[in-house]
Amino acid sequence: MAHIKQIERVDCLSHETLINILGTLPGALFVIDNAGTIVYANARAQAIIGAPPEELYGNTFWRCAPHLVSNSLYQAVQKTKKTREPTEVKYVSSSNNIWLHASLSPTDEGLALFFHEYLEPPHLQRALSWNEQMYRDLLESFSDGVTILSPDGIVLDINQRPLADAHLRREDVVGKPFTDLPAWSYDPAVQQRLRAAIARASRGETVRFEARIHPRTDLYLDIVLTITSHRDASQQVEYLICAGGDITEHKHIEDELRTLVDAIPQFVWITGPDGKVIYNNQRLIAYLAMTLEQVEGDGWLAGVHPDDQLRVRQTWQTSIQMGVPYEVEQRLQDGTSGAYRWFLARGLPVRDETGQIVKWFGTCTDIEDQKRIEEALRQSQEQVRALMDSSIIGIAIAEGEEIVEANDTYLRMTGYSQEDLSHRRINGVRLTPPEYFDITRQAHQELAIHQFMTPYEKEYLCKDGSRLPVLTGGVNFSFNPARSIYFVLDNSARKALEQRKDDFINMASHELRMPLTSVKMQTQLVRRRLARQGLHEAAADLLRVEEPVKQLERLTAELLDVSKIQAGKLEYVQEQVDLDALLREIADTMQQINPSHAIVVRGAVQASLLGDRDRLGQVFTNLISNAIKYSPHAATVEIDLSASPETATIRVRDYGLGIPRELRDKIFERFYRVAGLKQKAIPGLGIGLYIVAEIVKRHGGTIMVDSAVGKGSTFTVTFPLTRDILV
Template identity: 25%
Template sequence: MNLGFISKGGECGTLIRSIDWAKNPLGPIETWPQSLRTTLGILLNSKFPMFLFWGPDLICFYNDAYRPSLGIEGKHPRAMGKPGIEVWPEIWEVIKPLIDQVLSGGEATWSEDQLIPIHRNGKLEEVYWTFSYSPAYDETGESAGVFVTCTESTPKVKSLKALSESKDELEFALNAAELGTWDYNPLTNKFTCNARLRHWFGIASDTEIDLSVALNSIAESDRKKVNEAISKAVDYPSGGNYTEIYTIINSKTGKERLVKAKGKALFNDQNIAYRLNGTLQDITDEVAAQNAFKESEENFRKLILQAPVGMIILNGEQLFVELVNDAYLNIAGKSRSDFAGKTLWEALPESKTLGFDNILKNIMKTGIAHHGNEQPINLIKNGQRQTVYINYVYEPLKDADGSINRIMVVAIDVTEMLESKRKIQDAEERARLSTAAAGLGTFDLDLRTGEMNTSERFDEIFGYKHHVPRASYVSVIHPDDHEIRLNAHRRALDIGQIYYEVRVIWEDKSIHWIRVQGKIYYDGDGKALRMLGTVMDITQQRNAKEELIRINQRLEIALEAGRFGSYELDIKTNKIRFSDQFNKNYGLLPKKKLTYAELLDFIEPDFKENVVKAINNAILEGTIYQAEYQIRWSDDSIHWIKESGKAQYDEKGIPLTFIGVSFDITETKQLQQQKDDFIGIASHELKTPVTSIKAYAQVLERILLKKGDVMEAGLMKKMDLQLNRLTNLIGDLLDVTKVNSGKLQYNLTHFDFNEMVRSEVEELQRATEKHQIIENLEEVGLVYADRERISQVVTNLLTNAIKYSPNSEKIVVHTMIENDNVVLCVEDFGIGIAETNLNKVFEQFYRVSGSMQHTFPGLGLGLYISSEIIKREGGKIWVSSKEGEGSKFWFSIPIQRPIA
């Protein structure tokens, strides 16, 4: 028995072969008609979901692609070969009329983006389908069954829903004068009409349809002139006017009407028609005769032409186009004449350049189908080059003798779905970058259930290490601030937005200020559904503001804590968009637009080159950009800006956009300058009296020693040592003010680096009795730098090593050459530094915190001054440490080249 038509077919083909058909109303397979065999051969070997109802009992068949819609533990495999009413009792009242319509000779049904929940992954999921019920013919040309073709459109529907919460529906209603109205989109070939016209045409669907469906309601004798009139109207030189008289036939009742159509086409800036709409007037009393037309075509051709997906049949080794449907023409952006009597490569030469010729030849040779997803193809559509993405299947079609002479191509345009998906991803990435750059936590509150989803940063701001129930977040709000939160939530229900600032108490009893901002989203009836928003830790800003108020005696400092301006730069085009707050930061009026180059011109010349370089490096290296710089407003006032941002990349790593945020830190910079000025003045004024006191102490010490007053002389000696400490502290304060103002002097000379190190070691070794300073010096030669400043750094590192090693007796000094740099390392075995504080040790005024603060006194300026000296010498300074085990402080400066 020849079972070639079901010899493959995957799991479903195996299932069909396993059934005892002698006990089925269809009878043994060998008695099945050729039409059923042919239809099943197409169905089982297709990668698209397909279903078939056959015979008087509507026996069910389906392929592997359709199998998931029957559920993981659902109707499969028992549905195969069973009558439809047994398989689908729960929806039989819905689908039976559709089946009857097709079997009675009616048109094929069409449903687009229909919600049909199915079982997948052990649960019921909402899945959307686009499907068609088409007649399946027997050898006599009569409808013997119903062929169901379908494809899942869930990604497209969900993407469109995510992009827009609502869609405006456009309707043209001219009830007066009893006119039918219609609207045609030449770009999409979609056609809509009002209820009166649908009634005249016998169209059940109230949604947009292909123009071909509407044209099918026109008498065949008039259809050509109507097509020509439409084509002429959408041609720009015609002026867009459309007037025609023709006969329409109701597809359900057969009633004929003589109608007069009038319309006008609208054109875009490229003179391409994007809309043709108008009216239809019944100018006859009644047209009694029905022009029944139905072309006698083979069943397979009818199935192809009525399919809702793009399909084309290629014949012979040269791959001549035997048949092509409208859906395929629409995908290719071609007319039917472009394919008539031509090979595929003549009609679509771009396909050959993509390597499809070898694929098709291999299918002809092996009989093995080929499919692909999201294949990009460049096509000329509406006179413009476009890139479309398709999912496709190449299916070999076998003749009765098993030979392969034809290939069926099935294609679906998924461009819109992919574009929607990309837009959602872009929006999510922009939001993520913005919130990450600003240190924001995010939340999503379901106002119906009270459930709330939060980000990790949100949890951290509330003092938690992981997500907790909503009540826990509320519980840590300061008792005095609960009323603020409640009032903000009540007000949000009225105005649709929420904003408040409150204190939260962490588990360690520390108090933190937070700012909550959000927006409420509503359903179609205006009922509040969700609240989306952000939370920011504004503790530092609030504390700074309160301290400034205390220091300046009721001087109110307007800190727009967390009020950041944002911008988005298109890296390819250099077009930039920014927020109103960004305009405020730059002293611009709201909504003022600038180019990227114009925006950079606001930056003061001393900063501009470094800012541009930092942005470019961040884009190149994929790092976060941070900078502080001065800008000049239009009124010539100078302002400080703190800015950060990050680039966004495509899947190939190519930068697309740069997203950043800015803060106005002018007031902070001014306060820093005032503090530096005060320290500089105070240090300078203290230096003279301290020097005089030191001189008096030394004179008194010598006088007392001559008198023999040893005890009193010892006290003067101790006082002199304390004055030395005070002198060093004053020196540090003077140095730091000079560093900050750029006035620290450097005297560059050639000197032996190791000789300088030995000198400083010898000096400090005499000053410490407990610690032994071990030299581990490699030969490094001469360097060209400021000897006094470099020795100041070495002294500071050795002094710190001795100070912070109270229970250790050994300090090791290393020198070496690495990568054309002289490197020095001071290694101690003392208290060490916590990992969280390593990035702070070179900051101004940083000191050991907690109970150790008074054990190791000092201003915390030595390492800051040292780091600035090393940077000025073109070198680097860094630290490695482990708490309780000691530290290693390193610095490097360039090797001096021999003098010519």
Template identity: 50%
Template sequence: MSNTKQTQHVIPASSDMPLTLLETLPGALFFVDDAATIVYANASAQALLGVTRENIVGKPFWRGAHQLVSAALYHAVQQTRHTRAPSEVEYVSPMTRTWLHVHLSPTVGGLMVHVHQGRAAARREAPVPQGKRLSIEDLDGLYSRVGVLTPEGIVLEINEAPLVEARVRREEVIGYPLTETRWWSFSPTSQEQLRAAIARASRGETVRFEAIIHPREGLDRHLDVAVTPHRDADHHIAYLVIAGIDITERKRAEAEIHALIDAIPQLVWTTQPDGFHDLFNQRWHDYSGQSTAEAQGEGWMQTLHPEDRHRARTAWQHAVQTGGVYETEVRLHQGTTGEYRWFLARAMPVRDERGQILKWFGTSTDIDEKKQAEQQLKESRESLRVLAETVPQMVWVARPDGQHDYTNQRWQDYTGFTLEHVQNDRMAHLQFIHPADQEGTRAHWQHALDMGTMFEHEERLKNGQNGEYRWFLTRAMPMRDEGGQIVNWFGTSTDIEEQKRTEEALRQSQECIRALIDSNIIGITSVEMEGEVIVDANEAFLRMTGYTREEVQSRTLSRMNIASPEQAPLFEHSIQELTARGQTTPFETELVCKDGSRLPVLVGGVIFQDQPWQMVSFVLDNSARKELEQRKDAFISMASHELRNPLTTMKMQTQLVRKRLEKQSQHEAATALSRVEGPVKQLERLIRELLDVSKIQAGRLEYVREQVDLNELLREVTATIHHLHPSYTILERGAVEVSLLADRDRLGQVFTNLLSNAIKYSPDVRTVEMDLSASDDAVTICVHDHGLGIPRELHDKIFERFYRVADSKRKAIPGLGMGLYIVAEIVKHHGGTITVDSAVGKGSTFTVTLPLMKDD
């Protein structure tokens, strides 16, 4: 529909020029509208382009007729549109390399383009003067990529280089926007750079930029691109010329140079031929704190010490003017600390083949320590004396015959001798050497003098101020001239008192270890890990177990011989721990003695990764402690039973008397008597816990196996605790409909204890929380308080019998440390686990997990 309308505007009326006449005209005839869209093409035009009418009508002229596209034609079209006067142009088609003669005539709403090919007509006045006509061939040798574009960026002409590199045909590019070509569209960043450059150039600005293009897979090129506008006689932008120079190798070289510059340990900088500083490596930025922009030009001068700036500027200007080497010493400001350090600044000009300076390459090398050393040397008359006074040792210099010629201040301060004391007597220094060491020193020193070899001896030197002796290692090296003759001896005395003490302590420690091994207190064995065979044992172990050294030497004793079968899991666990940690935590077990008796022992060990691996273990006779524990448990059990009966009687009598007093209206006496019931109940609970502990130790704690509704049990426990502590709030979260096969009273004892403890150890907080959750295999109950908390290193110990955390806040809280021990044993008996998560001052969370066991 749109094409029909355009044809009506562009093609003359049928009365003037019938379409049949247009078809018979010689040459290719096109009609295009003002938008440069083809609205008509005769048969010759179709034949010239090798397309049908349907494939060309409605397409942009520059894209549909790319065989005709050239800068000359484009310029002629623009001129005809502008002047509205007929024109003609001759040129060689960039596509077909044939001569084309084109007549252009304005029509209503467009242009008529009449093309004749195959003949070189007489040259008429061209739209562009002959001497100024653009030729791609003229630029092809200067640039790697050259093209002519419309002000909108449509490709009119392009040289072969980018087409070959991208492996595309010319017709795939001519008439299309350059920004849509493969090499520019691959990178959105580069594409946007080009698009912006074309827009600026179409407004009359010459634009230069660097960009990365991607001609094909695996190939990238870095270009230095220039887009230049060309104007016609009326100063309108006729077309754009884009030229690109391949600077890939230069960029790669620059990157390598930059990487090298950043790797150089010095501060590195470069300048332009005129001396303008333009590049600084990262070390410069890190040291000075300046950015590149701040340091460029003469900005770097701000990092120089004010006293050095004039000298450095003068030396630099002289080097730039003469092209000679720049070298000067300056103090540079450290951007982080504000300190100044001395640097040696050097710069060399880099020249091309003609000798022209391309760049200056400069380095600044830290010479601050050197400058400091030079300053010290200037202030000292002799470099050796400066060194001697700064080292921590006592330093001395002797002549070839051994006569002391110099001693540093440390030597004089320690010995109390002056240099004059030892300059006249070769052996005068023996006066402050310990009498027991003097002969050894004299003999070693004389031997060194005679043989010209190094002197080395450990000796005790007397402190001239307090008369004490300290161990020193004294060394002296002969210093020779070029002829090999000794010119002097350079000696040092280094304090090794701490080292000698350490050696003595090590010797004593080794003696203690040997005494321990040889003692009759601790049994020690050496066990080969493979086979767990005992290969050595001390007398204490043999005496304890009754085995002989012959049995050890014959390698017939192993863990299988001396450990009872029921103790095997303990030993297997210890082996696993040894392999993982290199040592095992001491554990209690029993050894089978030679006579078949059982010996309670405490065992521990460490592993030595020799070949084969060996374990050294200690064995401590534990029978006395075990017997004592048994007596203690027996006493606790007996005491608990003996106390329970009279306490029960006292409790009943107290309650009976209180009730009688209340009936007699003696309320004051009844109230006083009721106060006795609290301590009685506390004693009753303690005795009950003592009985439970004794039963647990004896393995006689009784359990009843029944179905327990956990929700109901916890409600009862919570209600009881709330009745006893009405000022506290127990928050229950979650509900689980589970039934456990367990001892109801014992589980009640567990949660009563945990809730009571949560309240007891939260004196300043009135809320305790209890959370319930369940899975397919277990139910979890968490009791959380916001009280005192427990140190993390004591989390495991609180479940031990009679253990209580010792601190000032807990001393006032009653308890014997039995509750958590009983709780842990009850939970363990039910196949569950109990853990604690706590921190001091942040409260505690006790988590009990019980398996959902089913009745068989």
């Protein structure tokens, strides 16, 4: 038996005699080896522990004798083992408040520990009791749980806070490995973290970590555990102090905050002071499709666009090293779809009371829409710059009548220079000839009301006094209504072409009139002669020839009218015109020529108009002719007449092809024809309504059209009854 090795030195006594003597000692005797294992315990020691020899031998003294364990005793054991000299220690058992006197003696392979109750004089007991009480009061004064451990993790002492949480007694804990307590053994992962922390602390480190423990099955606590070491005079670790602070409420609040953080649209991240990611909110985890383990170190950079990674890494490292706020724009990849979106990442350092950075708190905000807007703005600016640099379009920006900015094309058109521009010498009024004041004023009124003006033709009075025909339009800046931008096209080539065309039409019309008149007269003369000679069939053939001649004569007359209108030379005669009589006369004539349609006249004006009867007849003849022409499958054309004290209104309605809404304003333009397939099949040059609109205008009237495709059109002409025509 190993327990007899410590008594072999007593040569004068037999083995049995020595065992009997030790068994009769009044104190408790333990013999332990260098590992702290019990190799002998006398009868008194067995009685104190309450266990037979077979339960003691081979087990650790600290685990088997919780009533005797204290930090003072542990330090005395370590001292005796180190110095190999006898040591004594006096202390109070925290289990039963009995004063103990322990004598420690080295043996060949361990120690002999002899305990007996302390019987010092009362005044010495009071002094020692006061010191012990101070230690106990100090230990219990901590609101945190405090445990004293041996360097290998055996519990030497513990205050009441963790015992109360676990519903344990001190003797249930003292002498046992700290890691085996239920609070830690509930979770093997947490238990392993504690073992590693004790090992580090036993080497002199101060270790701090957070953990969730379960003192009871119905209770969990979040704690922050700090383990520090106590050293002796030779700087050897004597024991460890474990302080566990309850942060359950803090963690609960933190969990609520994380729930809130998970609900906000931004991505939220937290890193340690070294930049290592310790938290990503659920939105960021879901977007990247990466766990915290995958983003460790530089792993999070895998979610950054390859073209952005170097810039982002350098910016982040600079912030960590300098402790300055972090801000960078980056593209992050959607881990599910693989698409990239732009985000603005911002991070701020969080410092403790000493100014040291303890963590970084940051967000990532989706700026994809903003970047698209910026890109669209950049492209728009490039397009504007290309437009401003255009050699075709003149562009000017004005404040009121003053031109404050213009491109080179505009300056070239008007003959002004950049110096003139910088000195505000270019003015819209000076650029406008007097005869264009009215149309220019109307355009600017439209601009003020609608924030844009319909492009119109005018002339510019250039710096050198020459005139330049232009087509111009403009819009107001929505952000600065005092400023307008004008677009100007040089219209001189088009005007010259139109003039040549008008000259040709005028010349052709004059040249055609005489031959047509001669053909018409000769045809009529021959037809009458043939009729007198009884050659009626030949006369009828010549009659059919007269109709195309008349059409050609009307076309020539219309072309000549167009030329006169363009030159401002269309002549008008002023006379009193009975509109009722004129309209019924025209209706009767058109009815005889066009028996396929019923021409119905309703109402009456019962007033005379001062105007040109032939020109007014030309207006309504054209409108009725068009109504018949563009309603080939309808049977009726309606003419409604009405009047007020100030105006006379004539409506010509058909039930034919109709006109698309977007083309209604264009039909009054010169040579314009509706582009539909059915309309193309109807002959004409597109000048009739142009002449009609001009005649109505010169009589002070208006003409409008209301139409629906497939349902027909209504042309409404209104004349003032008290106004002279323009001559």
